[in-house]
Amino acid sequence: MNTLSFFKYQGTGNDFVMLDDREQRFNEADYHLVRLLCDRRRGIGADGLILIRLHQQHDFEMVYFNADGYLGSLCGNGSRCAVAFAQELGLIGTHTIFMAADGSHEARIDADGTVHLRMQDVLGQQEVEEYGVFLDTGSPHLVRFQPASTLAELNVFAEGRAIRYNERFREKGTNVNFVEGPATPGQPWQVRTYERGVEDETLSCGTGVTAVALAASRRGATSPVHLRTPGGDLHVAFDARPDGSFTNVFLSGPAQRVFSGTITV
Secondary structure, three states, rough: OOOEEEEEEEEEEEEEEEOOOOOOOOOOHHHHHHHHOOOOOOOOOOEEEEEEEOOOOOEEEEEEEOOOOOOOOOOOOHHHHHHHHHHHOOOOOOOEEEOOOEEEEEEEEEEEEEEEEEOEEEEEEEEOOOOEEEEEEEEEEEEEEOOOOOOOOOOOOHHHHHHHOOOOOOOOOEEOOOOOOOOOOOOOEEEEEEEEEOOOOEOOOHHHHHHHHHHHHOOOOOOOOOEEOOEEEEEEEEEEOOOOOOEEEEEEEEEEEHHHHEOOO
């Protein structure tokens, strides 16, 4: 039995177990342990687990695991929480460049705790038959726009799971975002997300709202886009290019420490 020290962070309700792994003692192949730590009944409980490690060319490296125990692709809210955690560890000040699953990222932290994360450029989006719009914002995302006043009652678990495991997406998987446009100008876009790896609806998804903001630009949304998830509000800024790509993409929102502790495993 070993005692493991951990921190818990959340960004708009998307929560993560954070481990200081600068000595690289954590076995990333132990998916049973990751799954246990993320278990909300038998472990700490989280949507994912993040290791903070040292990196030769960057301020730090973020290693992200989904709640199913396996290494994941980029997590936007997790990245913002990793930046806040790295600041708490004394690795960075208010600006950083760090390594994640999809390459290096720049970020800054405001005095109020808002973390602005620079995402990778997005090459474009494609219509996928009757399903919606597909984009890769560091993780694959399908964006489906809903009729007015239908999002609140939508069964996101059932609808999202059906799309995530259909013939079109089963092999590689996709996250699925359901979106409702503003009822009046100036109001936020409403977003609910079924997240692969968690295999359930989460309170928020950073790469998901980024995909939604870019897809919504075809429907009149202008940068920065205000988005509201069940866990809170996020903003996405970007430059739209004539060729359909997006550059200078930034995801902004809060990242907060919830608690810290130890667990015997």
